[in-house]
Amino acid sequence: PGAFAQEPTLTVFAAASMKNALDDINTAFTNETKIKVTASYAASSALMKQIEQGAPADVFASADLEWMDYGNQRKLVKSDTRVNLLGNRLVLIAPANSKTSSVTINKDTKFTELLGADGRLVTGDVRAVPVGKYAKAALEKLGLWAQVEPRMAMAENVRAALALVAREEAPLGIVYETDAKVEPKVKIVGAFPEGSHEPIVYPAAVTTQGKPDAAKYIQFLRSDAAKAIFEKYGFTWLNKPAA
Amino acid sequence: MMLSLDFAKRLGQVDIVAKFDVDAKAAALYGPSGAGKSSLINMIAGLIKPDRGHIAIRGETVFDSEARINVPAHQRNVGYVFQDGRLFPHMTVRSNLHYGRRMHRLPQDQAAEDRVVALLNLGNLLTRRPGNLSGGERQRVAIGRALLMQPRILLLDEPLASLDSARKAEVLPYFERLRDESGVPLLYVSHSADEIRRMAAVVVRVADGKAFGVEDAAGLIA
């Protein structure tokens, strides 16, 4: 009953990686508007398919453009409410005690040397997990993909990739800057140049069946109060209307 | 006619063929180990289905391959004391004893129960479970269980084999009384010529799976 009670309530389906920030924002939103928010955090793919099957979601916040596009095509979200909320940067990390200290990432970077004889380069799944997709695009653009492809290890999500580097299983990893910054057992040793990949974007939108109050929620996500919270958790504030 | 049968059944490499009519109050099956006595009784009880033939118990046909009659075991109302006990391990001795009565929805008959319990000396076993009963104790409970269901025929597969002679001497007369007074006919497997002469009017000899015809029990000389 809780989630579907009579009092004004919004249900937000959001990518799991946004939980920390959104929990705080939801509290702030409720304080301000007296509208309760229930958030369901899971993989963007699962959430979108649930919306497709009639889930009672009012707002969808994705870690990934592709699943938002999927919803757009199927008219599951109101495209005019869509906003590219957050951005992020792609960085190269190494275990905190690694000898590798600073790597310039360009077309001449020798990843095979940096990885040693049998080291792996971990990131998200290059087909399915956003961070992996960005990483692959960047490596391809730099002409490094052929070199590193046999050395890739693909984790199920950013956190798992981070854990593999933190545990020194892998000498190098490609993750989001936000995640790298809060893990003390890793250090950032390089950043991917601007333009080596599409901008990293976390979009949000009201679902087609979303309650009128959902627009207020999107509005709140774009407010300065929300900005402060997102930035506190390391996200880059973007707040661009979708093209 | 207490029992009328004529059937055949192949079991593994053994052919069981039986054809006889018994009209005595008690009959014995007599024959060497592996002859087919238990198999024969199983078919009368409805636990094994003959390949062909017919079986009638006290005039009622319970199996007829041509008329496609095969009354299921639970409707034959046949009391069966198995050679191997087969007590229900998860029930107390008392529940074992009452099982048949309950299944037949018979009212509890305390007098009958007391009689059977006393006769078989089950008094201080009633609350125990079969798991650690002695061999003879188990056999006695099995006999009691079959008696208390008020069957229309009693099949006894070596019921006294593991009883001591004192107990035997007590149980035999009870079977006799049962036979004579309550009119429940007995079909009795035994290896003891003495026992058979005492219990049964007629004997069916079983050998090598064959059981044909009936002879006088008095003439039995082991």
Added chain:
Amino acid sequence: MMLSLDFAKRLGQVDIVAKFDVDAKAAALYGPSGAGKSSLINMIAGLIKPDRGHIAIRGETVFDSEARINVPAHQRNVGYVFQDGRLFPHMTVRSNLHYGRRMHRLPQDQAAEDRVVALLNLGNLLTRRPGNLSGGERQRVAIGRALLMQPRILLLDEPLASLDSARKAEVLPYFERLRDESGVPLLYVSHSADEIRRMAAVVVRVADGKAFGVEDAAGLIA
């Protein structure tokens, strides 16, 4: 001294207390159902541990609560024919027969095997599994299994109970020969005074869990 024992054991509500020495080639245990005969034999075989006391088989102490001796069952070299058969269901009759010999690493003795197989008429059962043997067939295999392990004492718990008289008449002399020629002493549970008089020189009466002293078998009158 074939067997010397003096022990006590509490089993449920029954106290088993035994104290006797037997120095005959064969002794019988005799007593009503539930008296404690099987329990007594189980303690000799090492399957139940007495609470206190001692047991010696042919001069060797196999249990002594004070000296903290308790030879495990598999080292007592005691042939045991169980009241309830206990054949290994996953082995053929032949594998059952050979089991004890194999475990004792005895060489295969074809002559002995043939003798036992013929005696117990197991010839056409050898490749079968115990699952659907008849009651008597099972008993015979169990006897054969215990004989073939060449035990230093044979414990027989109602071994002939489910055998027909013809088979009994064949097996009894074999036991006698075993006793007289190979010198394997027998401890024999039976309800038949006849059998006991024939087999055993002495009788130990068991009643209500108590087994004290030894009497002459010849004096046994059921």
Added chain:
Amino acid sequence: MPTLTPEEWTAIKISLRIAALATILALPPGIAIAWVLARKRFWGKSLLDGLVHLPLVMPPVVTGYLLLIWLGRRSPVGSFLADTFGIVLSFRWTGAAVACAVMGFPLLVRAARLSFEAIDPRLEQAAATLGANWFWRFFTVTLPLALPGIIAGMVLCFAKALGEFGATITFVSNIPGETQTISAAIYTYTQIPNADAQAARLVVIAIVIALIALVASEWLARRAGARAYGYE
């Protein structure tokens, strides 16, 4: 460990409710199918057996998707249930219980089946000669004797329901107070930075619950086993 937060309490209560309902839901069909697989020979038996094992063989997420498609409110079955009985599974804790029941089903069936197979059919024969028809034979002899396996199966199903999140989160999402179980909460915490401590707390809670359930089941099973095998 400091005292539990209200959210943790909620997740615990939901987990227990879901695991209990899942076990109850899986039990009757589980026993029936276990019995059929143990005792009957029929055409398509391997197929049925395969079907039962599917939730084990497929990634849980796939099971979750299939449930979403087959039992969601847009599906024929889902709308039939909703219209006829007013039962809505999508995004409700009842739906989570259904998902867990499906995931635990193969475990329950296997354990029950093993116990059915181990029962001596001669005891059922004895019951038949004593006048018990199929129904009574099953409920007075077969079922009580299979109890140890059935309890073991229920434990496996309950435990799996506590640990399951892949199918659940995919079918009914991860809604606090409604479908968010301890497992789903743990999973969520593993997805965000610096939440290892919260995740660890919940893992400990899950372990404690599981241990309590196990000890209780052991005790039950010991009693049932003692009865089934006849020693006491």
Added chain:
Amino acid sequence: MPTLTPEEWTAIKISLRIAALATILALPPGIAIAWVLARKRFWGKSLLDGLVHLPLVMPPVVTGYLLLIWLGRRSPVGSFLADTFGIVLSFRWTGAAVACAVMGFPLLVRAARLSFEAIDPRLEQAAATLGANWFWRFFTVTLPLALPGIIAGMVLCFAKALGEFGATITFVSNIPGETQTISAAIYTYTQIPNADAQAARLVVIAIVIALIALVASEWLARRAGARAYGYE
């Protein structure tokens, strides 16, 4: 269905290899622990039982994470294995097999334990009087009689290994040609928009493999069961 692509073949081969190794790895300790749980009474038995069930109770991702911590190359156990035997688990299919073995372990143990519990101890006593010491009793009587449950447990473990990906992917990640199983591939496709067709193909393949394994195991179990219960 069109013919399989080389990548699909590779994933199938890896899945089978991992599931087979996982089952083999889980078998000896599984049998040992099942036997101990079935036959012994000791202090801490419930705890051992609880420990065995843990992989069922915890979200697979957590299990994978714990494996990473305990068996990774920086862990004492992991570095011991690497230095002494040259066994490296991280990022290797062997590591995936270890993860699957852990996940399947509770299922294997339960099934085997049920069979051990159902064995009539009087048969072991008979073997003892015939001169069999503990070792021979176990291997000639106990183990053969428990075979139906052990086979059932192996099937569950194998099936679970085919379907498992949460613990695996967390422990050894997803490396095509090394650790990418069918399940991991299916999962990946479920995360890609509009890749349902590819996912469905792989699901069908997984089901076919599972059915073949099941039919084979049924056949084995029937033989073993016939022997254990003595009918043939």
